[in-house]
Amino acid sequence: MSEVSEITPSYELNAASRSYGDGSVRVVALDALDITIRRGELVAVFGPSGSGKTTLLQLLGALDRPSGGSVQFEGQPLERLGDSALAELRLRGIGFIFQQFNLIPTLNAVENVEAALAPLEMSRLERREAAAMHLEAVGLAARTSHLPNQLSGGEQQRVAVARALARSPRVVLADEPTGNLDSANGEMVMELLARLHRELEITLVLVTHDEWIAERADRILRLADGRLVNDSTESLAEEVVK
Amino acid sequence: MFYIRYLGAELRRRPGRTALTALGLAVGVSLVVIVGALAAGLDDAQDEVLEPLTGVGTDLSVTRPISVPDGDTTASGDPFGQLSPREQRQLDRENEGHDAAFNYSELGEPGERFSEESLLTTSLSVPSREVTEIRELAGVSDASGSLTMRALLVEGEVPAGEVVDPHGPGAGIEFSQRTVSGVDVEKPDLAPVKPDQVTAGDYFADRRSNARGEAVVDLALARQDGIEVGDDVSVSGTDFEVVGFATAPLGGDASEFYIELGRLQALADREGRVNRIQVRATSSDEVAGLAKRIESRIGGAEVVTAADLADRVGGSLADAENLSSKLGTALAIVALLAAFLIATLLTLSSVQKRTRELGTLKALGWRQRLVVRQVAGESLVQGALGGLVGAAIGLAGAAVIDAIGPTLEASVEQARAGVGPFGQGNVASGSTDVVLGATVDPALLALAVVLAIVGGLLAGAAGGWRAARLRPAEALRSTE
Numbered sequence: 075m076s077e078v079s080e081i082t083p084s085y086e087l088n089a090a091s092r093s094y095g096d097g098s099v100r101v102v103a104l105d106a107l108d109i110t111i112r113r114g115e116l117v118a119v120f121g122p123s124g125s126g127k128t129t130l131l132q133l134l135g136a137l138d139r140p141s142g143g144s145v146q147f148e149g150q151p152l153e154r155l156g157d158s159a160l161a162e163l164r165l166r167g168i169g170f171i172f173q174q175f176n177l178i179p180t181l182n183a184v185e186n187v188e189a190a191l192a193p194l195e196m197s198r199l200e201r202r203e204a205a206a207m208h209l210e211a212v213g214l215a216a217r218t219s220h221l222p223n224q225l226s227g228g229e230q231q232r233v234a235v236a237r238a239l240a241r242s243p244r245v246v247l248a249d250e251p252t253g254n255l256d257s258a259n260g261e262m263v264m265e266l267l268a269r270l271h272r273e274l275e276i277t278l279v280l281v282t283h284d285e286w287i288a289e290r291a292d293r294i295l296r297l298a299d300g301r302l303v304n305d306s307t308e309s310l311a312e313e314v315v316k
Numbered sequence: 317m318f319y320i321r322y323l324g325a326e327l328r329r330r331p332g333r334t335a336l337t338a339l340g341l342a343v344g345v346s347l348v349v350i351v352g353a354l355a356a357g358l359d360d361a362q363d364e365v366l367e368p369l370t371g372v373g374t375d376l377s378v379t380r381p382i383s384v385p386d387g388d389t390t391a392s393g394d395p396f397g398q399l400s401p402r403e404q405r406q407l408d409r410e411n412e413g414h415d416a417a418f419n420y421s422e423l424g425e426p427g428e429r430f431s432e433e434s435l436l437t438t439s440l441s442v443p444s445r446e447v448t449e450i451r452e453l454a455g456v457s458d459a460s461g462s463l464t465m466r467a468l469l470v471e472g473e474v475p476a477g478e479v480v481d482p483h484g485p486g487a488g489i490e491f492s493q494r495t496v497s498g499v500d501v502e503k504p505d506l507a508p509v510k511p512d513q514v515t516a517g518d519y520f521a522d523r524r525s526n527a528r529g530e531a532v533v534d535l536a537l538a539r540q541d542g543i544e545v546g547d548d549v550s551v552s553g554t555d556f557e558v559v560g561f562a563t564a565p566l567g568g569d570a571s572e573f574y575i576e577l578g579r580l581q582a583l584a585d586r587e588g589r590v591n592r593i594q595v596r597a598t599s600s601d602e603v604a605g606l607a608k609r610i611e612s613r614i615g616g617a618e619v620v621t622a623a624d625l626a627d628r629v630g631g632s633l634a635d636a637e638n639l640s641s642k643l644g645t646a647l648a649i650v651a652l653l654a655a656f657l658i659a660t661l662l663t664l665s666s667v668q669k670r671t672r673e674l675g676t677l678k679a680l681g682w683r684q685r686l687v688v689r690q691v692a693g694e695s696l697v698q699g700a701l702g703g704l705v706g707a708a709i710g711l712a713g714a715a716v717i718d719a720i721g722p723t724l725e726a727s728v729e730q731a732r733a734g735v736g737p738f739g740q741g742n743v744a745s746g747s748t749d750v751v752l753g754a755t756v757d758p759a760l761l762a763l764a765v766v767l768a769i770v771g772g773l774l775a776g777a778a779g780g781w782r783a784a785r786l787r788p789a790e791a792l793r794s795t796e
Contacts, residue, residue: 137679138789158683165681172792176676180329181322190680192318201318221329237680 082149084245084277085111085134089143091300092129103129105300106143111279113244116271118291119281126300127281128249134279135168135247136160148244165193169238171267171280173250175230177222183209183233184218190240208236212266228259235266239274246271248280252287264290319686323693330666334698337662341702341768342709344655348648348764349710353754354717355644358636361750365726375603377620378450378593378610380440382407411436412585426476433552435465435496435580441589442614450593453609455602460506461590463498463580464571467551494537496551497571498580498590501527506594509562509574517545517560524576531556532574535563551575552583636724636752652767659702660775663695667779674783675791684784691780692773699772703765710761714754723749 087109093102104126111117111134119127132138133145136152145152147163155163164170169190177186187205196204209218212232222230231251238246251267252260268290271278280287288294296304327334382403423430447461472489497508501520504511511519515535520527531549538544538561548555556575564570581587595610597603607619667674674687726748783791 132789132792135679135788137792138787161678161681161683164679170676170679172676176672176679176792178322178673178676180325185318185321185325188318189322189677192322193681193683193686198317241681 081113083110083112084115084148085109086146086149087133087143088146090133090140090145091142092126092133092138093141102300104133104140107302109295109302109305111277113277114275115277115279116268116290116292117277117279117295118288118293119279119295119297120283120285120288121297122283124299125297127283127297129300130297131247131249131279131281134245135170136163165241167244169241169243169246171231171234171238171246171248171251173253175222175227175234175254177230177233177237179222182219182221183214183225183229186222186233187237187240190237194241204240205236208240209233211239211270212236226259227255228262231255231259231263232266235263235270239270239276242274243276245277245279248278250281250283252282252284260284260287319690319693322690323697326694327697333662333666334701337659337666337695337698337772338702338705340658340662341655341699341771342706344651344653344658344771345703345706345764345768346709346713347651347655348767349707349756349761350713350717350754351644351648351651352760352764353710353714353756354752355641356755356757357717357753360755361724361752362634362726364750365748375597375600375622376595376607376610378595378614379591379618379620380442380614380616381618382438382440406440407438410440424474426474428474429472430474431469431471433467433469433550435467435552435584437465437591439464439591440616441586441591442593444588444590446614447590447593450595450610450613453606455598455606455609457596457598458503458506459593459595460500460503461577462500462508462592462594463577463584463586463590464508464592465496465498465580465584466493467496467573468493494573495571496573496575496580498577499532499574500577506596508571508592508594509564513562513564514560515563517558519560520574520576524578527576528579529557530559530576532560532562533558534570534572535561537572549573551580554579554583634726652764652771655702655768656771656775659695659699659771660778663691663698663772663775663779664782667691667783671783671786671791671794674780675786675788675794678784678788678791684781687784688777688780691783692776695776695779696769696773699769699775700765702772703768706768707761707765710764711756714756717752717754721751721753724752725749 087107089106089108090104091102091106092104093100095101107130119130121127129138133140133152134147136147136155139153147167150163152160152163170176178189181189184202184205187208188201191201191204194201206215206218209215212235214229214232214236217225217229220229222233225233231254235251238248246267248267252263255263264287267278267280270276280291282288293305293307295302296306423432441463444461447459450456451459469492470489471492475488499507499509499520501507501522501524504519504522509532514532517532520530520532531551533543533549538558543549543558545558545560547558549558550556551573556573556579562574577590581589595606597606603621607621610619611617674691677687677690678684
């Protein structure tokens with residue numbers, strides 16, 4: 075396990091919940107979660123489909139607002155920030171990796187990474203060089219001018235990893251990063267993420283329903299029906315034995 | 317800048333969507349250009365027909381007509397019977413000394429041949445000094461007077477006994493009439509016949525004294541009667557030498573004979589009087605005001621402007637012009653609105669398909685205004701493309717219309733000709749064909765392109781705002 079910072083945690087959730095609809099059609103996606111994620115942790119959010127994993131990730135990433143309770147990012151309550159402030163926070167502090175890669179289909183690999191840098195005050199050359207450097211770090215230096223439909227699944231996800239890390243975020247949130255990949259590519263992407271987590275000392279939260287991925291984490295948050303049913307630093311196998 | 321490269325990539329790598337949106341706007345723009353060109357072409361065609369009608373420099377024509385009804389509607393058979401007593405007195409004074417009713421027994425012995433010509437009119441005359449005073453009105457550049465009369469020729473044998481109906485069969489009396497106009501030869505541009513209407517021979521000599529024995533004859537009459545340049549024609553018993561033939565413009569006022577004004581005034585016993593004043597205004601803006609001032613100045617005056625003359629012209633040209641003026645603008649507006657609607661719907665549909673992509677940009681830290689700006693920029697370029705393509709199609713369409721050169725007919729019906737048995741004169745009736753062109757107005761072309769660009773921009777802004785206002789989580793849930 076990696077070393078963990080003792081300063082302000084990356085996240086603090088206090089009775090955080092998220093529901094959709096109202097009355098008889100109200101759906102509770104998350105129900106009063108109390109979670110603290112320290113800086114530098116590698117956390118797996120594990121659970122079956124519909125357990126609220128992606129909803130939790132969206133609250134952590136300030137992509138959505140809680141219906142109740144509080145979500146604090148580095149001590150700052152996200153529910154009190156306006157849309158512009160949340161966008162700024164995402165720009166400066168958080169990187170995202172999506173299950174379906176979410177690359178922009180009309181931009182090539184290096185341009186997709188540049189898209190993450192575009193809102194920053196950078197010259198064209200600086201932006202291009204930074205994007206190329208991050209692509210090289212994920213082993214795609216030779217594929218910079220390829221469009222997404224010219225890349226394999228594993229390569230597309232590596233572009234997404236480069237994009238997520240391009241702004242040197244303090245937190246990276248990955249939603250089923252290997253969900254659309256075969257086992258070989260999935261293993262490759264997980265190796266990459268684990269390495270970057272160690273080297274860059276970022277907080278990495280990844281959502282998965284795959285046990286082998288969860289096993290790689292320092293900590294496993296198990297969700298079921300929107301509730302936190304277990305928060306453990308033990309492996310899943312050890313949990314079962316207990 | 318990255319945004320421009322992203323914009324270019326979107327347009328380049330989604331060519332179908334780009335082309336479709338641009339084409340929608342292009343159709344609207346091209347319709348505006350073509351409809352505008354046709355409307356301008358119709359205006360040009362109408363100007364071509366009307367220019368000789370309105371003539372060089374004649375903006376208003378002033379007369380004092382008395383309308384004598386066509387046909388006999390009185391028990392006495394007298395077409396003048398429907399005039400008011402005042403009008404009949406005016407007419408009697410106007411035509412004093414010239415009469416259409418003859419005491420045939422005074423013309424000679426029964427059986428003796430006679431020929432009598434009377435110069436008559438139903439247009440009241442005014443002193444020539446009115447011309448001078450009108451010339452001095454503010455807004456008047458120049459004015460000139462003329463006199464038009466009906467020469468009624470009665471020929472036959474002096475009947476024995478009383479003539480009950482001189483027009484009846486067996487009366488042995490023939491009636492014919494011609495119109496004669498007296499021309500101020502020193503103001504040819506304001507005359508009833510102008511030098512550019514002379515199609516054979518010459519116009520009058522430019523000095524009154526030299527023109528006193530000359531006549532210009534209507535070309536159609538000359539052909540009908542076999543009159544040639546150099547022949548003599550008689551007006552009220554006086555011979556004039558034919559110096560040229562003239563053709564009146566379609567819808568224009570036409571007389572059969574034109575002689576020098578002073579000679580006709582003397583023959584008609586109207587020395588120092590005219591019954592038409594032609595006026596040239598200093599500018600077209602002055603015409604309406606001048607018309608009112610002259611009408612108030614001369615009692616019973618009828619002032620005809622160039623616009624009034626244009627109303628005489630009918631036919632398919634007039635029909636097309638009416639249709640164009642009523643529907644042309646409406647059609648252009650509808651075309652542009654339809655194009656904008658198509659572009660908006662296509663843009664909204666396209667943005668809908670990119671909801672997850674735009675949500676990803678927001679997840680990457682793009683603010684809402686950046687997302688809107690990106691989409692609006694793409695639509696602005698599509699609008700510009702549509703505008704340019706539409707302009708090209710519009711120009712090509714106008715060129716095709718020019719090349720085909722469809723013809724329209726301008727006509728003046730015979731029924732519009734004349735105003736009664738002793739009316740002021742004839743109106744040249746018949747028809748002429750005019751080629752319809754399509755003249756593209758550069759200002760309208762530029763406006764249509766600008767509107768296409770603005771339309772694209774608004775469509776993109778609307779679509780971008782609609783997508784960008786979604787929370788990123790909502791946008792990322794989109795399955796498209």
